[in-house]
Amino acid sequence: MxxxxxxxxxxxxxxxxxxxxxxxxxxxxxxxxxxxxxxxxxxxxxxxxxxxxxxxxxxxxxxxxxxxxxxxxxxxxxxxxxxxxxxxxxxxxxxxxxxxxxxxxxxxxxxxxxxxxxxxRVGQPLDHGRRIEAIQFTLEHDDGLSQRNWQQADITLTGISRTGKTPTCLYLALQYGIYAANYPLIPEDFNRVELPAQFKKLRGKLFGFTIDPMRLHRIRSERKPDSEYASLKNCQYEVRQAETLMRREGIPYLDVTSKSIEELATAVLHQAKLERKIY
Amino acid sequence: MxxxxxxxxxxxxxxxxxxxxxxxxxxxxxxxxxxxxxxxxxxxxxxxxxxxxxxxxxxxxxxxxxxxxxxxxxxxxxxxxxxxxxxxxxxxxxxxxxxxxxxxxxxxxxxxxxxxxxxxRVGQPLDHGRRIEAIQFTLEHDDGLSQRNWQQADITLTGISRTGKTPTCLYLALQYGIYAANYPLIPEDFNRVELPAQFKKLRGKLFGFTIDPMRLHRIRSERKPDSEYASLKNCQYEVRQAETLMRREGIPYLDVTSKSIEELATAVLHQAKLERKIY
The missing domain is CATH 3.40.50 (Rossmann fold)
Incomplete structure (x- = not known):
């Protein structure tokens, strides 16, 4: 031994x-x-x-x-x-x-x-209503799904695909009871002279995400390898266009590249001066 | 003064x-x-x-x-x-x-x-991949939406409508990196002699929620007032049938009535002996 x-x-x-x-x-x-x-x-x-x-x-x-x-x-x-x-x-x-x-x-x-x-003690059993309502709202307004009641959103996150909008919205809803919608920027948005009308109405409650194109290329390649969508060239194009659009429209935005979901959620909460609704 | x-x-x-x-x-x-x-x-x-x-x-x-x-x-x-x-x-x-x-x-x-x-330090920026993958999986398998890759679920929550399955799944995904699916029990499930085949395969990874019928009646009435769906009689019927089914199929279940989402998520994590994947 x-x-x-x-x-x-x-x-x-x-x-x-x-x-x-x-x-x-x-x-x-x-x-x-x-x-x-x-x-x-x-x-x-x-x-x-x-x-x-x-x-x-x-x-x-x-x-x-x-x-x-x-x-x-x-x-x-x-x-x-x-x-x-x-x-x-x-x-x-x-x-x-x-x-x-x-x-x-x-x-x-x-x-x-x-x-x-x-x-x-603030919350009720089964968290009615704020937390569950916030999650419900966020799911209904994920990826620009529904236009209904969008003006009720406390915040709308925007940005191109795969910048972490959905998980950040869910974190904001679950942890803070925030009604968080998200509106994905797609190439046809870049060619418009103006933002869509319903989007303009959200002004002041919009917050943008951007990302390092190389990192985006790697993330998208994991899901859709060898696609045009995931190509570095396209990622560079989309990032550049989205940043131009957000600057032009006066939408504050932050770079998600080196941040975790909880860091993004707390950054949005504080930078957009949102009030947390639940503990 | x-x-x-x-x-x-x-x-x-x-x-x-x-x-x-x-x-x-x-x-x-x-x-x-x-x-x-x-x-x-x-x-x-x-x-x-x-x-x-x-x-x-x-x-x-x-x-x-x-x-x-x-x-x-x-x-x-x-x-x-x-x-x-x-x-x-x-x-x-x-x-x-x-x-x-x-x-x-x-x-x-x-x-x-x-x-x-x-x-x-365990997590990478933008939380690739476990947290985001878990959220993605959970969204894809919410409300029995997709049957694809269901066997990858760490847990599948089941129960009738408005028992807190979706927010609990999202909490499990966001906080713990758990692949959480959910399968809603609908009246046609009660009339079946057997559970659907794909559901049987999940045995051992199923966990049920039940609720006090009066509480369910109040919750459903907030969303669909004066509907048959929200009626106390129907709520009593659905709860009784769901509990009978879960007992018959040997699905462990807990009563959500007096619990918050975070309490439900931690109860599922510990009772189903799931291993948390992220901090």
Whole structure:
């Protein structure tokens, strides 16, 4: 038997008495600051009783014994009893709630409610109506599909095909409850002297996307290899024409080349000064 | 002049050198623990230089003077210099990064990289390919639209109309990179002795939604008032038939009545033991 054990991946748990989405995001980004440590990340949501918490403590302790290393535990427990149970685990327990609540209580001069689920008190079950309505609107107004009620859009994204309009619209609808439509620019738009009339009415609520032609060429080639649509020459032409049109029409636009969908969505939200409707 | 000033809303800032999505979620849920305090929440993302940070400090200080109350500032700054600038603000500064990094460094025995943007290092710009591909797949397989490549679905949600299948699928695709299809149950499915053949093939990757008939009646009435579709009698019938079918076919299902879209998505992710593909 060798005394040199296989180096285990370091266990990390994200625990919550609700969905765990927040603690998972925060914990994951903290872990990613330690690039050279391989982590084994597990999210366990809805730990809303002391019994469930005790079962998780056993699981964490088993892992600690097996690895010979304490797991890292990130949590957002509103309920102090459940947090207390978790504190008994053989782990580095980093609770994202308790660490701030005390100083917030001191600053605000009142006690917190320690109530589960308040973070989403604004929303109703099944999210009626804003979130679902926003998604419904966005799906109905994807790719210029419907002209109906377009003036209700909080924002209309425009740009040529494959610049990320649809996923960005969906992100805006899902995360922020924004009514986001999109209007694709196609070659026949470039030849027009003017924008289509219904499009003109949206002025002030238009936001454009552009992209590096080489990158666009690669993206389009993945879907339609060796097509005229995907050719570098055509991509260069479409990008140049679309930028000319957006400048001429005074449509603010940004370059999506090095951005992820969530970066695009937050950039649009802030640059277009949209108000988020939901949390 | 009265000495009793109008009670101002307490200012809260969510600051980040990236999108601010994480700090906004965490900060908002912390604030919501203080139900009786009216907060005025502002997110300022992309504060990635000391100059931008200094400008924000001035903004925070102006607000503190105007209100006669220190704002609450939640931040996730990876860059310690920027954090340092913010610490000079007249505010309660709660930095969600620095508070944990030191104890993580001690536990792991190494220094963190203090590098911006690592939390999304897995993703490429414009999120090619998993996130965008997942959204594309989900849109193509919404409402049983396309049968093509359905076997590629990580999960297929089923249930009657207006149980939240589409938004939940989109959330799974956007947040987790899951290929989520959905197959609506319509009255003609109830009269069949068997499920459609292509549906049978999905066994093990099917997950059902059901809902309280009274709630369904209200939801459907908002869209199609006074229709047979929305009538309580029909809603009761469809729910009963759908549940009978799902039980008969061994499809696990959950009741969506009191759940938000994000709760549904995380419940499906965990109950169906799906692996998240992206952070």
């Amino acid at each position: 060798s005394t040199i054990a296989r180096s285990p991946r370091r266990a990390a748990f994200f625990l919550s008495d609700r969905t765990g989405i927040t603690v998972e995001m925060l914990g994951h980004s903290l872990l990613s600051q330690f690039e050279n440590v391989p982590f084994d990340e597990t999210t366990l949501p809805y730990l809303d009783t002391e019994e469930k918490a005790a079962a998780v403590v056993r699981k964490i302790n088993e892992r600690a014994s097996a690895d010979g290393l304490r797991p890292l535990v990130f949590s957002t427990f509103v309920n102090p009893q459940i947090r207390f149970v978790l504190d008994s685990a053989n782990a580095l327990h980093l609770d994202c709630f308790s660490i701030f609540i005390a100083s917030m209580e001191a600053e605000l001069g009142i006690r917190s409610s320690h109530a589960i689920g308040l973070s989403h | 009265s000495t009793i000033a109008r009670s101002p809303r307490r200012a809260a800032f969510f600051l980040s050198d990236r999108t601010g999505i994480t700090v906004e979620m965490l900060g908002h849920s912390l604030l919501s623990q203080f139900e009786n305090v009216p907060f005025d929440e502002t997110t300022l993302p992309y504060l990635d230089t000391e100059e931008k940070a200094a400008a924000v400090v001035r903004k925070i200080n102006e607000r503190a003077s105007a209100d006669g109350l220190r704002p609450l500032v939640f931040s996730t700054f990876v860059n310690p210099q920027i954090r340092f600038v913010l610490d000079s603000a007249n505010a309660l500064h709660l930095d969600c990064f620095s508070i944990f990094i030191a104890s993580m460094e001690a536990e792991l025995g190494i220094r963190s990289s203090h590098a911006i943007g690592l939390s999304h």
